[in-house]
Amino acid sequence: MTPQTIKVACSNCNLRELCMPVGLNDEQLQRIDEAVAVRRKVKRGGTLFRNGEAFTSLFAIRTGFFKTCLTTEDGRDQVTGFQMAGEIIGLDGIVNDHHSCDAVALEDAEVCVMPFDRLEELSREFTALQHHVHKIMSREIVREHGVMLLLGSMRAEERLAAFLLNLVQRLHARGFSQSELILRMTREEIGSYLGLKLETVSRTFSKFVEEGIIEVKQRHVRILDVEALRSIVNNQQNCH
Amino acid sequence: MTPQTIKVACSNCNLRELCMPVGLNDEQLQRIDEAVAVRRKVKRGGTLFRNGEAFTSLFAIRTGFFKTCLTTEDGRDQVTGFQMAGEIIGLDGIVNDHHSCDAVALEDAEVCVMPFDRLEELSREFTALQHHVHKIMSREIVREHGVMLLLGSMRAEERLAAFLLNLVQRLHARGFSQSELILRMTREEIGSYLGLKLETVSRTFSKFVEEGIIEVKQRHVRILDVEALRSIVNNQQNCH
DNA sequence: CGGTCTTTTGAGGCACATCAAATCACGTGG
């Protein structure tokens, strides 16, 4: 079961601005190309890495959509994030040289393999790359702060509204529509991420539809009233 | 209102093994001493940094106890963590050059100021330091995964049990008792961190006391039955 | 076209929130 691999080059990658720092010269880019020489395909439902596996590389998502999730022995399951093209996955593995969660492809995907020891070497040479790595990790920390706020203080409608806004904003940054999106994950996975049961997710979708805020046809969602979603998230009624 | 500052040296700091990598030689340690040359005192209730402030430095806690929290315009408030001696605070600021949360001292505290640009310079020179910085950030990411699991899938008793076990474990690693601890935060702050209301925290404490699992006298907690706490966290009854 | 997985919707229950009040701890100033 060897992973499928392909030759690759960051220097001519259209996602470069998402996963690489700006301000690198050609020579530096070529050095990075040598380090990030391998791509890997993951079929839908397949895992990029699993909890407990040795950590060697970070992965830059080129195409496809992933979830990361924790699974504990006692049967708890928590989706910790959804990742799309241009995002970096695998940061959890650095601290203990082993991954501490699973990364599962929600659709056929392709990632660039970035061996972490090579990345550290290059970081020591290129200040811009070093700072970029730091920023990526810091961004993930800040993102997780936001999820903690969501899980700790929001009600179901607020959580789902925030979730939709976040997804559509990230998709828009990648050139997709501001108002339409296709959910790559099930209601159950959304629920796990948001700390809700799948029935609650489904009911909340239905409520939004009734209120004319969104249209839902299966996994296809069209946002009719962004402002309504925003005002649900920035709810005034919880500051009493 | 200039912060109080003092000269400092990592090389003879008894917390070094907590916040610095092992395997540095004397020359390297001295270089770090020059970079981390300043300490800062924060009075109880004071802030080390606030949301929106420019980011310049990471802080290593020398003494005292902090909370970090998000506060949104709409009145939401979320404690994202509690930090104690030897822990690094401020990582959230790297990505946007501005802090995105508040760090508040819950008791009189003293921190070592580590200018981040100096830290990046030294990281380029000392592989061990570079890797250490990466590990610290990865550790924070993994910690937050755990909080997401807690907030997303645990019931009140499980959350509080996990919280107590985590606190006492960290205190024990610093030479304190395995079974006794003093809470530096209010019930409300615990509740905010755990996604619960302060009344629920108080009731759950009372329940644990009734069951003979802990003793509580104000902020002083004595753990009588660690195994009971562990089995509450590793609950079998939620895998049906 | 049958089987499986996903999603929706309903009915009822429960864990936690909310509201309220009393007690307690603590710091301050008389």
Added chain:
DNA sequence: CCACGTGATTTGATGTGCCTCAAAAGACCG
């Protein structure tokens, strides 16, 4: 040193948002 005010904590009564259980409909796939 005590009285007082303030904030923290506990406890009770009640409400409700989400969960649980259940069933049916719908989508997808071999």
